[in-house]
Amino acid sequence: MKLYYQSHRGRSALAGLLVLLLPIFFPTLFSPFSHASPSLFSEWNAPKPRHSRLLKSALQRETSNGLQSDLWIPLANQGWKPYAESTSATTLPSESNGYIQVFLDGGLNQQRMGICDAVAVAKILNATLVIPHFEVNPVWQDSSSFMEIYDVDHFINVLKDDISIVKGLPDEFSWSTREYYATAIRDNRIKSAPVHASANWYLENVMPVLQSYGIAAISPFSHRLAFDNMPKDIQHLRCKVNFQALGFVPHIRALGDALVERLRYPPSKISLGDNYLREYTDANDKQGAGKFVALHLRFDKDMAAHSACDFGGGKAEKLALAKYRQVIWQGRVLNSQFTDEELRSQGRCPLTPEEIGLLLAALGFDNSTRLYLASHKVYGGEARISTLRNLFPLMEDKKSLASSEERAQIKGKASLLAAVDYYVSMHSDIFISASPGNMHNAMVGLRTYSNLKTIRPNMALLGQLFLNKSMVWSDFQQAVVEGHETRQGQIRLRKPKQSIYTYPAPDCMCNA
Incomplete structure (x- = not known):
């Protein structure tokens, strides 16, 4: 359906007409455009893997011990530390101006x-x-x-x-x-x-x-x-x-601490519907603390539609996203004038769960890696996530780690759910985000401030690699490793107009 990605007036007009007419002739297909629920299209048509050649090799991968151990090494001291306090010891004036x-x-x-x-x-x-x-x-x-x-x-x-x-x-x-x-x-x-x-x-x-x-x-x-x-x-x-x-408020911190504890020291558990009967290991078994990766997978319908990229869900998905884009963004998505190939080669498409899984596998994470999925509603639901879960079967999230009673105070509150993800992510050994955004920027800044490892995907490189359908796994892995050597938490000084909250050096930090 290149109709939605071309700049030619005739095709754009026809696409716009289709967007307006389809809901009239197929009203039941276009009724559930709720922000909070996944699209029915993606549930009816489970997307097939887009990179089956790489995926097959990734599922059979053998990670060298050296590559795996290097990933978990904490960042060395980079010579920067947070300012302890404001450099000017000011006192409050006696009267406020209002x-x-x-x-x-x-x-x-x-x-x-x-x-x-x-x-x-x-x-x-x-x-x-x-x-x-x-x-x-x-x-x-x-x-x-x-x-x-x-x-x-x-x-x-x-x-x-x-x-x-x-x-x-x-x-x-x-x-x-x-x-x-x-x-x-x-x-x-x-x-x-x-x-x-x-x-x-x-x-x-x-x-x-x-x-x-x-x-x-x-x-x-x-x-x-x-x-x-x-x-x-x-x-x-x-x-x-x-x-x-x-x-955060105490109950957010308490839940976050509990999730981090369960990620680091996985208890044996017996599924009891939505709850778990947990039997924690003896304290003597906790001498070797486990490690985990926090993955911010912002792949909701809003992000997918706003990017104007193709995510492999076929014609039905393209129509659903085009309708959503027209209704919610009202023609303000400028990226829609580019083809999917152009957007990907420029690094302007968020990584799908399949693609972020291939990135992690190429970097050296094996199927014993514990992954915490920091995410709200994933567009396409479990069908979209299944490939990532096959690559990393020890993947957890708020629902799998916490009981329904523990989640009761945050249920239905997107900001509180996001706060728990934020808290767990800032306590992870490694953080990675599938697409740039406010959560990515906030976590990059926080972890820079604390000198913690954060992998920033090279979106342009990955877009070009994924467009190459004939690439073999060894070449893909080499390109990924080389392309991310300097994107794992190294200090990047803030440039003019950049955010102080994403790049805290040198405004928030001093070179010791």
């Missing part, structure tokens, strides 16, 4: 960046920050609040010497709610904050609002503070928020 409210959209990790920036803006303006409000996520329909995800008392206490933070507004400002700003234009709402605004922009445009009304509500706020040309103390404060102040 209250700052921010309304954050996006998922867990986009909101996390927004929180860090909100603290920085409050510091710039000498304002009191109101605990940020999280918008309902339009994709996952999640209404989780800041206090449901993060330990708010810890957050306030860590930052008490930097800015003033309140959990709620005093009575005289109780009118300042999300609903209030949704009903009309309000003079104290800032809607004009440019992307990556400077500190001076806030002093010139938001400070007068604070002085006039005593409160300023900034929405939208995502990516509304620049990464460059910021005072050092502001940069250090952003780092402090991200790496020290934002701790």
